[in-house]
Amino acid sequence: MIDHTGIAVADFDKAKAFYDKAFAPLGASLLMMVPAEYTGGVKVGGYGRERPVFWLHEASPTGPGRHYAFTAKSRADVDAFYAAAIAAGGKDYGEPGPRPHYHKDYYAAFVYDPDGNNVEAVCHAAESA
Template sequence: MIDHIGIKVADFERAKAFYDRAMEPLGASLLMMVPPEYTDGVKVGGYGRDRPVFWLTEGAPAGEPKHVAFTANTREEVDAFHKAALEAGGRDNGAPGPRPHYHADYYGAFVFDPDGNNVEAVCHRPA
C-alpha cells in the first residue's frame, strides 16, 4: 500500500553514514541522490533494494520522531541490522527477538537513528 516514505534529517552526512551501514544487512543501499538543481540545493537521497523507497531530506526534522520498520528476509538479517545500526552510532531501543504480542512469528529489533527516529528491522517468517 505504501509506495515510499521520507524523513527529514538534521545532518544529512551523519544520517547517510548511519543508514549506509544499517541498511547493508537488509540488502538495501543508497540508490539515488536527487540532483541539487531539483531541490534548491537541499540534499535528498533514496534507499532501497531495487528502487528508492526510503528517502532522507536534509533539513530540520518536523514534529515528533518517526517510526519506520524495514522488512528483513531472515531473523539473521534482523540481528545483523541491529548490530550494524549500533556500530554506526544508533542507540538501542529493543534488542533482536520475538515480539509475540504482535503475532506469533514477529521477530524485530529497534534502534534510534541519529535524529531520534525509532528504526526497526522485522522478519515475519517462522523460525
C-alpha cells in the same frame, strides 16, 4: 499500500553514514541522489533494494515520534541490522528477539537513528527448526 516515504534529517552526511551501515544487512543501499538543481541545494537521497523507497532530506524538524519498520528476509538479517545500526551510532530501543504480542512469528529489533527516529527491522518468517 505505501509506495515510498521519507524523513527529515539534521545532518545528511551523518544520517547517510548511519543508514548505509544499518541497511546493508537488509540488502538496501543508497540508490539515488536528487541533483541539487532540483532541490534548491538541499541534499536528498533515496534508499531501497530495486528502487528508492525510503528518502532522506536535510531539513528540520526531525526526530522523535516517527517510526519506520523495514522487512528483513531472515532473523539473522534482523540481528545483523541491529549490530550494524548500533555500531554506526544508533541507540538501542529493543534488542533482536521475538515479539509474540504483535504476532507469533514477529521477530524484530529497534534502534534510534541519529535524529531520534525509531527504526525497526522485522522478519515475519517462522523460526527454522
